[in-house]
Amino acid sequence: MAPNPAAPTIIHLEGTTLEGGGQLLRLALGLSSLTKKPISITNIRGRRFGGGGLRAQHLTCVQWLGQACDARLSGVGLKSKEITFAPDAMKGANNELETGHVRINQSTPGSVNLVLQAILPYLLFSGAQSPIHVRIAGGTNVSNSPSYDYIAQVLVPMLELIGIPQIEAQIHLRSWSQGTSEIGSVTYTITPLKSKLPAFQLLERGEVKSVTATIIAPKDTEQSFREELDVMFERRESRIFGTTSNNEPEIEVTFEDSHNDKRYYLLLVATTTTDIKLGRDWLYNQGVRPGKLEKIVPTVVRKVSDDLLTEIEHGGCVDEHLRDQLVVFQALAEGKSTVFGGKKGDVFVEPSLHAQTAQWVAHEILDVDFDEQGGCEGVGLCPCGEQKGQARARIGETTPK
Ligand SMILES: Nc1ncnc2c1ncn2[C@@H]1O[C@H](COP(=O)(O)OP(=O)(O)OP(=O)(O)O)[C@@H](O)[C@H]1O
Numbered sequence: 031m032a033p034n035p036a037a038p039t040i041i042h043l044e045g046t047t048l049e050g051g052g053q054l055l056r057l058a059l060g061l062s063s064l065t066k067k068p069i070s071i072t073n074i075r076g077r078r079f080g081g082g083g084l085r086a087q088h089l090t091c092v093q094w095l096g097q098a099c100d101a102r103l104s105g106v107g108l109k110s111k112e113i114t115f116a117p118d119a120m121k122g123a124n125n126e127l128e129t130g131h132v133r134i135n136q137s138t139p140g141s142v143n144l145v146l147q148a149i150l151p152y153l154l155f156s157g158a159q160s161p162i163h164v165r166i167a168g169g170t171n172v173s174n175s176p177s178y179d180y181i182a183q184v185l186v187p188m189l190e191l192i193g194i195p196q197i198e199a200q201i202h203l204r205s206w207s208q209g210t211s212e213i214g215s216v217t218y219t220i221t222p223l224k225s226k227l228p229a230f231q232l233l234e235r236g237e238v239k240s241v242t243a244t245i246i247a248p249k250d251t252e253q254s255f256r257e258e259l260d261v262m263f264e265r266r267e268s269r270i271f272g273t274t275s276n277n278e279p280e281i282e283v284t285f286e287d288s289h290n291d292k293r294y295y296l297l298l299v300a301t302t303t304t305d306i307k308l309g310r311d312w313l314y315n316q317g318v319r320p321g322k323l324e325k326i327v328p329t330v331v332r333k334v335s336d337d338l339l340t341e342i343e344h345g346g347c348v349d350e351h352l353r354d355q356l357v358v359f360q361a362l363a364e365g366k367s368t369v370f371g372g373k374k375g376d377v378f379v380e381p382s383l384h385a386q387t388a389q390w391v392a393h394e395i396l397d398v399d400f401d402e403q404g405g406c407e408g409v410g411l412c413p414c415g416e417q418k419g420q421a422r423a424r425i426g427e428t429t430p431k
Contacts (some may be wrong), residue, residue, distance in 0.1 A: 040068045040114065041394055048387040050077025052088050056148035057358060057388055059091055059115060061395040063099040063152045064362075064411060068116035069395070076111070083109035087140030087168065091148035094134055098126070098152060127158040127222075132165070139169030139205045142216050143176040150220070151358050154194060155413040158222045165202075170214040171246070171295055172207040173313050176351065178216055179244050179297045184309035188352055191305055192230035192359060192367075195221035204246075208313060209290035223413045229365030232347035232356075236304035237272045240280035241338075246295040249287040251327055255296070258331040259283055269339055270300065292318050296330050298338045308349045310337035344379050346372025353381060357388035357406075361398045364410030371404050378402050 043058050052075055062069045075082030084092065089108055092115065096103045100118035126132055132153075134145055145166050153162055170178040176185065182199040190196050198219040205214025241263070245255045263270070263281055271279040288295065297311035312334050314326060341349045347370045348356060360367040372379040381389065381400075389400045400406045 038066075038068055038119070040070050040116070043069060043071045043391065043394060044076075045071050045073040045082065045111070046076035048390055049383040050082075050387075051075050051384075052078075052085070052144065053147070053354070053384055054387050054391055055084075055088055056091050056144065057391045058395065059095045060148055060151040060358065061361075061391065062115055063095045063101070063117055064155050065395065066099070066117045066119045066121075067395060068102075068114065070112070070114040072112045074111050074113065081111075083111045084113075085109075085140065086136060086138045087144055090134060090136050090140065090145055090168075094145070094149060095152060098149075127153070127156050127162055128160075130160050131163050134164065134166045136166075136168040136213065139172065139207060139211045139213060141172040141175035142166040142168040142170055142205075142214070143172075143178065143181050146181070146218060147176070147355065151362065153220045154223050154227075155362060155411055156222050157413045161219050161221045163217055163219050165215055165217045167213050167215040169205045169207055169211075170201060170216055171204055171293075171313055173315050176355075177295070177297065177311060177313070178204070179246075179295075180309050180311055180351070183242070183244070183297065183299045184307045184349070184352060185355060187305070187307050188348070188356070189359070192232070192356070192363075193228055194359070195223070197221075206288075206290070206293050206313070208315060209288075209292035226410050226412050227359065227363040227408075229363050229367045229408065230359075231367065232306070232369045234304045235306055235345050235347050235370070236302035237275055238270055238279075238300045238308075238342060239275070239277065239303050240282070240301045241270060242299050242301075243281070243283040244286075244295075244297040244299075245283065246286045246288045247293065247327075248289075248291050251294070252285045254324075254327045255285065255331070256283060258327050262331050262335050266335060266339065270342060294318075294326055294330055296334045298334050300338060300342060304347075306347050308338065308341045309352070310334050310341060310349060312337075341372075344372025344374060346370050346379060350382050351384075353404075354385035354388045357385060357392055357400070360400070360406040361392035361396050361408050362411045363408035366405055366407045368403060368405040378404075 100121040102116040105113040186197045200217045203214040294314035299309045
């Protein structure tokens, strides 16, 4: 059969590129769903131990976005290493979104917030007219992914700072990758954008004015966590809060019982005078053995505070994880958005491999570029009904890859 000249060229992404994990897939799916550009991905999660392929959380993302934009799918199944995803270019507003209620179920504790990461750009730029309540089942505190607490305390306020309508986060039940597994759930209420996201600038870090510590751990470790944190804050006060401010540093510590002797979690969030939030956390995953228990609390406090200090001392406006999570919004905003990622001496802090991967995916699908200073001229995707076609056409003017 002769090739159809009107058919859009499929953009091919090699799944071993850079970080070579699930984030490459999630971002590609989100951008394909929004722009209707068909994609194929080979060697999915090809840099991951055990051969890669789609795990349950990734499959959930493919299936939900596929159904949302009526995509033609091929190769989709657990452990698939190669898929194509071709959204229906004629499909208008999604009916499920117009009802204002979306439910995404997972039967394993795959990270709720990585599913959110995949679908959030699509929901925000969907053109839907009313807030959407998205209830996602899965894991809320899963290693190597954003915890519910990080999303609520760092991602959500930072998205608001860059001009995205406030997202409400409500946790129903926690679910962990440590200790016995059960399925948790969270509802995020997302208000879709009514017009293009204006370019945003995160350039002025300011001084740290407060730090909150969120501890979730076995009840009998509360005292020890609080003492360890007190000592840490006393020792590291000038490195955290600087030496120039006359104000008393604000420190708030909250404790929640994790109800399981294998779950130790600490999140530290620094808030600056320019309302920047820098967060670092750790869900302890080094094995809980008798005789080693008394080491866990100091180890957790040490690691998380070391990581936070690294973020504070480079002077950037985003922590390492947020930096990769904002790439998609820089790429979709209208005009040049810059996110200062910090400096070591005179040298700009390099984006993490995750951030470089996100930038690469955005380049392949939207033809945007990121400079050394963290700047990117976004495509100005319009979420509003009929103009959406025009925005797509504008994006389509660039050479297809
Ligand atoms: N502690 C953390 N706090 C906030 N965000 C995090 C944290 N750890 C990881 N992330 C974010 O979670 C995402 C993880 O992407 P990654 O590709 O590793 O995901 P994945 O689907 O688990 O893939 P894989 O199983 O292939 O590693 C990135 O956006 C990263 O910044």
